[in-house]
Amino acid sequence: MLCWILISLFVGFLNAQENPMVIYAQIGGTVTLPRVKVEENENNVYVNWYRGSENTPTIMKNPQSGIQRAKDVKTHANLLPDFSLQISPVQHSDYEIWRCEQHVLRTTSEKTYKLYNVTIPKVPAVMAGDSLSLECKADSSPVKPTVTWIPPQNSDCDPRQYNTKTLPSFPISYASVKCHSGVWTCKLEYDGRETEAKTTVFIIELSPFPDxxxxxxxxxxxxxxxxxxxxxxxxxxxxxxxxxxxxxxxxxxxxxxxxxxxxxxxxxxxxxxxxxxxxxxxxxxxxxxxxxxxxxxxxxxxxxxxxxxxxxxxxxxxxxxxxxxxxVLKISSSGGSRVYDGQSVNLTCTLGHQHSSDLEVKWSCSSCSFISSLKPPHPSSLSIPEVKLKDSGKLTCELWKNGKKLTSAVLSLRIVKAPVDIWLCVAISGGVVGFILLLVIVIICIRRHRQMMMYRRRKTKFCCCNNPQQNQKGFYKTSSRQL
Structure with missing residues (x-):
């Protein structure tokens, strides 16, 4: 029995003298310290995790009472289902040695870990087109990690161009939103393990939109x-x-x-x-x-x-x-939206100016007879000599470019019969005008007749006189001078 105790103490001493396992972690991130499995039946294992030189476990697993935290010890560490230690978020005070002590019956084993800091200095926002430099800084440790840069997941650029980067510093000569905006990852590989540090890069640019x-x-x-x-x-x-x-x-x-x-x-x-x-x-x-x-x-x-x-x-x-x-596309009608049967109408679909040659106008109306006779390309203006009652309906003008409809304007065209009172007014007005014209003609004729009669009376006159030399009486023709 004494021999087994000595052997277990000696093994524990050797384990304690081993170099701590190097683990890199980023401040604010999450890191896991793996627990080494000691036997198949994990229910009989006592697991104690210690921070630095503390003698009181920060967190422990007891087969009888389960997971416990030390009293008066504030910690942000938790045990995973396999009793590995997870620290989240990582703080400055966590970069030290951690010990995992395990007990199975009379056997004790211990494993130590040392946390090292890996960080990416904050990158200020840059304007699109300016230069950008990323740097991955790792504390010096017994191992030498290699660095791989992983671009943002939404990057439209080929990610393979970044996979060969093994330098801590990564310069970008021309920053673009499409390739470089988002979360960048610096992946460290060392002793068969991996650690990732992340930073967000902001590229300032206004989104493109249609002209x-x-x-x-x-x-x-x-x-x-x-x-x-x-x-x-x-x-x-x-x-x-x-x-x-x-x-x-x-x-x-x-x-x-x-x-x-x-x-x-x-x-x-x-x-x-x-x-x-x-x-x-x-x-x-x-x-x-x-x-x-x-x-x-x-x-x-x-x-x-x-x-x-x-x-x-x-x-x-x-x-x-x-x-x-x-x-803004607009349809206008010379007669407005309400037109009388038989009236002539001019329809115009326009942007307010002469549109470019790559824009095409298309007229459509299910009830309009004058649309069916149109052949492409449709004109932007239509002249209808005489509209019919059946032409009433929604008239649509569409604007197309390269086979794609850009917009459309709608005009509700209403064709109605001219009211009876309008025709009555037209007839009365026509009768009054005709009567006035006839009266004027009659007056003109009467005046001309009177002028002719006056002229005839002035030309020939007759008088009655007595001739003392002749006792004959009668009428004689005389000249106007004698009178």
């Missing part, structure tokens, strides 16, 4: 997009030097006139504010920005919103800017 947004007068509102390409906290942007931002608007009809729509306020919270004299159409956009979405939301659609919208973010050393043009 032109097509909407129509049939739509009630339109959104004008602008946002950051990655999920960057406002605190990071402020640290980088964000001073503000704005939205501005340049009408298509007045390219030399630019209006300020919104301004970015930084304090007390990041929010859009309305500058004095701004157009009323964006006043509904005064709101706090809790994410990276800088878009103008629910802008009422009208012909007045046609123009170029510019989104700017202003930093101490640089300005990010994106422009988008808003085009």
């Amino acid at each position: 032109t947004i097509f909407t129509s007068s049939s739509s009630s509102t339109v959104d004008i997009p602008c946002s950051l390409s990655s999920n960057i906290p406002w605190s990071v942007l402020k640290e980088f030097g964000l001073r503000g931002g704005n939205w501005s608007f340049t009408p298509l009809s007045y390219p030399n006139s630019t209006q300020s729509l919104l301004e970015l306020s930084m304090d007390p919270v990041v929010s859009w504010s309305i500058p004095q004299g701004a157009d009323n159409k964006v006043k509904a956009e005064k709101r706090e920005l809790k994410d990276q979405d800088l878009s103008i939301r629910n802008l009422p659609v009208s012909e007045n919103v046609r123009g170029v919208y510019t989104c700017d973010l202003i930093f101490n050393t640089k300005k990010l800017s994106r422009k988008v043009t808003v085009e």
Whole structure:
């Protein structure tokens, strides 16, 4: 019996003299100290974990009472189902020697571990296109780890270009959101074990969006997009030097006139504010920005919103800017939406200006007879000499580009019969006009007749006189001079 006790003590002494197992861990991360299995029946094993030179176990496993923590010992360590020790989150005070002491009957075994720090210095946010350098720092230890850099999971670049990197420092000459924005991992490999350290890289850039947004007068509102390409906290942007931002608007009809729509306020919270004299159409956009979405939301659609919208973010050393043009498609009718049967109508589908040659207009109407006779390509203007009652219905004008529909506008065309009172007024008016013309003609004829009669009376006159030389009486023709 004494011999077995001496042997067990000697084995324990040898184990204690072994070099501690090297374990790397990152501050704030999670690390597991593996327990060495000593026998098949684990229910009879006593497991005690000690921190440094402490004599009181930090945490223990007792076959009778289960897992226990030492009294008056604050710890963030826990036992896994196999009684390995898991520390989470790792703190500065954890970088020391840990001991795992196991007892099975009269047999005692001990294993020591030494935690070493591995870290990636905080990388400040960088502007897209600037240079970036990542560094993985590991404390000096008896082992020499190799380093492999793992790019973000959402990276669109080939990850194989990073797998061969075995240097602690990893320079990137041209930072891009597509390849470099996100969580980077520095993987250390040593003595058959692995440890990972992580850091988040923020690349500042505005998301790309279409150069032109097509909407129509049939739509009630339109959104004008602008946002950051990655999920960057406002605190990071402020640290980088964000001073503000704005939205501005340049009408298509007045390219030399630019209006300020919104301004970015930084304090007390990041929010859009309305500058004095701004157009009323964006006043509904005064709101706090809790994410990276800088878009103008629910802008009422009208012909007045046609123009170029510019989104700017202003930093101490640089300005990010994106422009988008808003085009509004509209159908107009020369007779309005209500037209009388037999009336001529001109229909126009337009953006308010001559559209480019790659844009195509398509008219459609299930009830309109004049649409069925159209052959592609459809004109942007239609002239209908005479509309019929059966042409009533919804008239749709679609705008297409390269086989893709961009937007559509709808006009409800209503063809009605002309009311009876209108025709009655037309008939009465025509009768009155005819009567007046006839009366004028009669008056003119009477006046001309009177003038002719007066002229005849002045030309020939007769008189009665007595001749003393002749006792004959009668009428004689005389000249007007004698009279």
